[in-house]
Amino acid sequence: MTDWETLTPLLVYIQANLDQDLGLAALGSRADLSPAHLQRVFKAAIGETPKGYVTRLRVERAAFCLLAHETAVAEIGAQCGFQRPETFIRAFRRRFGKSPGAYRLSGRAGAAVRARERREALTDLPFELSQTRLIALRPTHLAFRRHVGPYEAVPESLFDELERWAVRRRLRGPRIWIGIGHDAPGTTQAAQLRFDAALVVPGPFEPSGVIGYQLLAGGPHAVTTHVGPYETLGAAYAMIAPRLGAFTEYEPVWLPALEVYHAARISVRFALNHTDICLPLRRNSVALGGPPPMAG
DSSP states (O other): OOHHHHTHHHHHHHHHOTTSOOOHHHHHHHHTSOHHHHHHHHHHHHSSOHHHHHHHHHHHHHHHHHHHOOOOHHHHHHHTTOSSHHHHHHHHHHHHSSOHHHHHHHHHHHHHHHHHHHHHTOTTSSOEEEEEEEEEEOOEEEEEEEEESOGGGOOTHHHHHHHHHHHHTTOOSOOOEEEEEOSOTTTSOGGGOEEEEEEEOSSOOOOBTTBEEEEEOOEEEEEEEEEEOGGGHHHHHHHHGGGGGGOTTEEEOOOSEEEEEOSSSOOTTOSSEEEEEEEEEEEOSSOOOSSOOEEO
16 A cells, blocks of 8 residues: 555545644654655645645635635635635745735736636537536545545546445445535646545445545435536536526535446446436525525
């Protein structure tokens, strides 16, 4: 087992607890490693120090929230684990070269233009989308294999590894395959994007080898079925995004983005794949009554 694989449970813990104490001592205790040893192992395996990795995830999550949410800048910083506003601003400037407020203003204007241009270029792509429905997903146990790099470069062999693992474990079918995108391409560099190829399992288990474990929290999601080749999923997200405004009782959280694949085996060669694109939502503080809406 490589150091990267040994650290997988710790990486899962970090991504789920960005607002908690993620200092070197706390992470070392979590991983049952001395702080000095964790520092060496982490840097060798991940290419960043634990502090650098945590700070980058916090800043990139904050950058995404600044564009996607209406929450005040200071509150976003606190939600992403920065205890003091000045610490948040300094870290943000180092990563993006501008203050959080300036990033929000310039980023939203640019994002709106890019989204419009992308939608206009999508009319001839070979895929179909269903209406977008509000569905509450239940908490789900997952076995997963992580890919770090461009989303379009995720190898289907990760799902094959999960299948072999499930067979060794004698897990009964049918299989439910899920893809999880943890980062936004607009705020995280392509080489650092995190994608989990995942398989639904009956319950928690002790990770071993290259296969990790995580609990998918569930909750309300905007769910759209995409029919077409996997290479058109990126275009589908651009078309789905404007629909989320129909869910007036909710605001989009956006990440992590889930893809539930209606297939016995994942293959890029199939042209008519059915995939549920599930984008997380959270309820507004002032919710209206009435039945769940549909968009599309």
